[in-house]
Amino acid sequence: MDQNVVVVGDEISANHALRLIRKNRVLVWRGDYWNARQLLRALKRRVGKSPLLKSLLVELGPEYQLGLRRAPDVTEACTQAYGPCEGPRLVALQELVGVLSAHEWRVRGVYVEVLGERIHPHYGVFAPTRQDYLELVANAEFEGAATAFDIGTGTGVIAILLARRGTQRVVATDIEPRAVACARENAERLAPARIQVEERNLFPAGKADLVVSNPPWLPGVPQSALHAGVYDQGMLQGFLDTLPAHLNPGGEAWLVMSDLAERLGLRGSLTELIQRAGLQVAGRLDTRPSTRIRQGQDPLAAVKAQEIISLWRLKQAHLHRPDTRLEPAAGVELDHGGGDVAADCTDADT
Numbered sequence: 522m523d524q525n526v527v528v529v530g531d532e533i534s535a536n537h538a539l540r541l542i543r544k545n546r547v548l549v550w551r552g553d554y555w556n557a558r559q560l561l562r563a564l565k566r567r568v569g570k571s572p573l574l575k576s577l578l579v580e581l582g583p584e585y586q587l588g589l590r591r592a593p594d595v596t597e598a599c600t601q602a603y604g605p606c607e608g609p610r611l612v613a614l615q616e617l618v619g620v621l622s623a624h625e626w627r628v629r630g631v632y633v634e635v636l637g638e639r640i641h642p643h644y645g646v647f648a649p650t651r652q653d654y655l656e657l658v659a660n661a662e663f664e665g666a667a668t669a670f671d672i673g674t675g676t677g678v679i680a681i682l683l684a685r686r687g688t689q690r691v692v693a694t695d696i697e698p699r700a701v702a703c704a705r706e707n708a709e710r711l712a713p714a715r716i717q718v719e720e721r722n723l724f725p726a727g728k729a730d731l732v733v734s735n736p737p738w739l740p741g742v743p744q745s746a747l748h749a750g751v752y753d754q755g756m757l758q759g760f761l762d763t764l765p766a767h768l769n770p771g772g773e774a775w776l777v778m779s780d781l782a783e784r785l786g787l788r789g790s791l792t793e794l795i796q797r798a799g800l801q802v803a804g805r806l807d808t809r810p811s812t813r814i815r816q817g818q819d820p821l822a823a824v825k826a827q828e829i830i831s832l833w834r835l836k837q838a839h840l841h842r843p844d845t846r847l848e849p850a851a852g853v854e855l856d857h858g859g860g861d862v863a864a865d866c867t868d869a870d871t
């Protein structure tokens with residue numbers, strides 16, 4: 522075995538484990554499963570959400586068997602997350618805990634207030650746990666639409682909401698195959714025959730009366746599938762640039778967007794991006810996220826406390842005069858502290 526790999530078990534203390542990890546050792550756990558979970562929690566208390574936690578590994582055998590005392594059956598959860606088993610492998614216990622909690626969510630579903638239904642997210646698909654943005658979509662003035670597009674559909678929740686609000690046909694797209702499979706499953710259950718889900722970069726073919734999108738809101742490169750719904754690698758710009766070509770005459774788009782990136786100085790003004798794309802703002806609904814902010818622990822707490830999520834109603838610029846009565850977002854207070862902004866939405870419970 523590699524010199525950097527140390528086999529450990531029930532007898533190791535959290536302090537000893539941490540000393541080994543800090544010396545670049547990787548720990549392979551062979552003790553009791555629940556003791557391993559306890560050790561992981563103890564390490565987290567000492568180092569926070571540090572990458573050091575990834576150094577505590579467990580072995581998954583053929584068919585994803587976890588050969589530890591008191592271990593749960595992880596086969597189904599691992600198959601859903603990783604696909605069919607291709608042989609034994611080592612996995613960070615922290616990641617496995619995330620895979621198991623994603624499986625729990627998929628089985629139980631997330632209750633979505635504005636639908637009065639449960640949505641079942643798949644592993645790695647953006648889950649509607651913060652639902653303030655859905656209230657914006659549910660409350661936006663709507664006279665009905667023959668066709669709507671939901672771009673970046675994730676679990677399909679917005680497409681389903683649009684169908685429930687009376688849209689005759691919704692075409693939903695996502696670039697991630699996992700999201701496409703997940704949205705198809707949810708749509709099949711909650712709005713059969715009204716929704717078509719396509720694996721696509723941005724738009725499907727054709728035009729729609731209403732285009733809705735809740736794109737990733739922080740510019741950056743996702744480090745894992747779990748962050749793909751949060752970090753934007755160009756979707757927002759691509760969406761705005763190609764939107765005019767996909768709106769029917771008189772059609773409208775609803776862009777759902779947090780202003781956190783602007784507050785952090787990570788992105789220029791959204792209003793300018795909108796104007797440069799040949800679009801104009803026909804109205805805006807704002808809400809403040811109801812997420813509890815962990816004052817003191819979160820270096821971005823001051824900025825997050827100011828965050829506003831908006832539904833921007835957009836139209837082709839030449840068809841309508843701009844609405845000059847629009848108020849800009851509330852006072853912007855920048856704080857460039859570090860921290861994992863996406864963590865609230867994606868972290869697994871260790």
Ligand SMILES: C[S@@+](CC[C@H](N)C(=O)[O-])C[C@H]1O[C@@H](n2cnc3c(N)ncnc32)[C@H](O)[C@@H]1O
Binds near residue numbers: 722
């Ligand atoms: C913030 S999530 C929103 C998911 C869902 N619409 C919701 O509101 O819960 C953004 C979604 O956009 C998808 N996405 C990112 N880039 C994309 C692209 N270029 N084309 C289509 N979908 C994309 C991601 O895979 C993710 O599912």
